[in-house]
Amino acid sequence: MHIILKKWQKLIQEIEDYEGEITSIWLFQKFLDWSIQWKVAKDISVKESYNSYLQYFEYFTARHLSEYPFLHDKEFIDDLVEYDLIRSKETNYKYDYIFSKISNLMWRLITIETSIECPNCKEGNYLLLTDKKLSNIYHSCDLCGNLQKLTQEREYLDNKKLYPISREQLNLLQEQGVPPRE
Numbered sequence: 001m002h003i004i005l006k007k008w009q010k011l012i013q014e015i016e017d018y019e020g021e022i023t024s025i026w027l028f029q030k031f032l033d034w035s036i037q038w039k040v041a042k043d044i045s046v047k048e049s050y051n052s053y054l055q056y057f058e059y060f061t062a063r064h065l066s067e068y069p070f071l072h073d074k075e076f077i078d079d080l081v082e083y084d085l086i087r088s089k090e091t092n093y094k095y096d097y098i099f100s101k102i103s104n105l106m107w108r109l110i111t112i113e114t115s116i117e118c119p120n121c122k123e124g125n126y127l128l129l130t131d132k133k134l135s136n137i138y139h140s141c142d143l144c145g146n147l148q149k150l151t152q153e154r155e156y157l158d159n160k161k162l163y164p165i166s167r168e169q170l171n172l173l174q175e176q177g178v179p180p181r182e
């Protein structure tokens, strides 16, 4: 069995041991710690897969997770643990699949989805994202890529990568009446 699959199953086992008491921030930290171990993978295809799916999250190792709101309720987390992890335990997973799954779960845990429907595709709801320097805030649609700037701050165009907004930014938005869904 591939070492990644083995460690993935061990991770799920550890999470299962805490079932019912798990919080978003705890789970995100678990996934982050698990992901980072593959940063130094010697196998070139593992490294490539890491770069595609997990490298983005290295950003959070330099931040305090308590800066993020983690608004999901217990039901959301319990369902995620039950259906996306425990019940989906299989043995034929490729590490590519595992990495993309972890990436997807971390993204769902740390981003804030609003109740505002994307006017472009009318299928997704807007997420609240920000740039690396936490200056501008954007409405972003994961489904069609539609991006709308909400703030008038000076734009930093040196890095177009976007990140989830912080608790502080969320508080500011809420004062302006922008509603998150969860």
Ligand SMILES: [Zn+2]
Residues within 6 Å of the ligand: 118, 119, 120, 121, 122, 123, 124, 141, 142, 143, 144, 145, 146
């Ligand atoms: Zn859209």
